[in-house]
Amino acid sequence: MGRFRHEPAPDVARLMADLVDLLGFEHIDPARVHCRRSHGSTADAYARIWELPSMWQEVLGVRPQYVIEVLAEHYDPLDAEEQAKTVIHELLHIPRTFSGAVRGHRGQGERIDGRTVNRYYRRYRSAVQARDEVRQADGQGQLQLPL
Numbered sequence: 001m002g003r004f005r006h007e008p009a010p011d012v013a014r015l016m017a018d019l020v021d022l023l024g025f026e027h028i029d030p031a032r033v034h035c036r037r038s039h040g041s042t043a044d045a046y047a048r049i050w051e052l053p054s055m056w057q058e059v060l061g062v063r064p065q066y067v068i069e070v071l072a073e074h075y076d077p078l079d080a081e082e083q084a085k086t087v088i089h090e091l092l093h094i095p096r097t098f099s100g101a102v103r104g105h106r107g108q109g110e111r112i113d114g115r116t117v118n119r120y121y122r123r124y125r126s127a128v129q130a131r132d133e134v135r136q137a138d139g140q141g142q143l144q145l146p147l
Contacts, residue, residue, distance in 0.1 A: 009037035012070050016087050022127035023088075023120060027096045033066045039073070046074045049090040052100045064100035081121070088120045 012035035020028045050067040057064060068090045070076075075086060092112045093102045105112045 004038065004040040006036045006038040006069065009035040009070055012037065012068065012083075012087065015084060016068060016091065019084065019087055019091060019124060022124055022131070023091075025091060025094075027098050028091065028094055029098065032063060032098075033068060033091075033094070036067055036069045037072050037075075038069050041071045041073070043071060044074070045071060046078065046086045047071065047090050049093045049102055051102045054100055057100055064098055066094060066100070066102075084124065085117050085121050088124070089117050092116065092120070 013030075013033075016033060016035055017030040019025070020030050020033075047068060047070045050069060052062070052065045068087065070086070075083060078086065089112060092110075093104075095101060095103050096109075103109070103112065110116055
């Protein structure tokens, strides 16, 4: 499979910022969620979220940060809908406190599972359609976003 490497993923960062905005994830600061694309991983996951524990935040003198890593071999072949659902899943791991920790799949609050992700995806899709209708009515044209 080759040597493991990673690089910035600006396409994922744009999608993540759009999801945060349209889903009303006001607790998430997109400027502190870094998106990376890895190549050569042997993991079966499509994506992972990495935390920066509070001890490291204190030692480094930084505010909470997260990294969403998409594994190119699994994520890139997905269609736009499945890519959006994958990023939604990772965003749901960020707690409302935006503390640098991550929520588990069955932690407090809603479960992070396919049903929950699909519910958020439907909300996202409706929000994109509403935004596009407003832009079209304003004469700005329709934006081509993943649906």
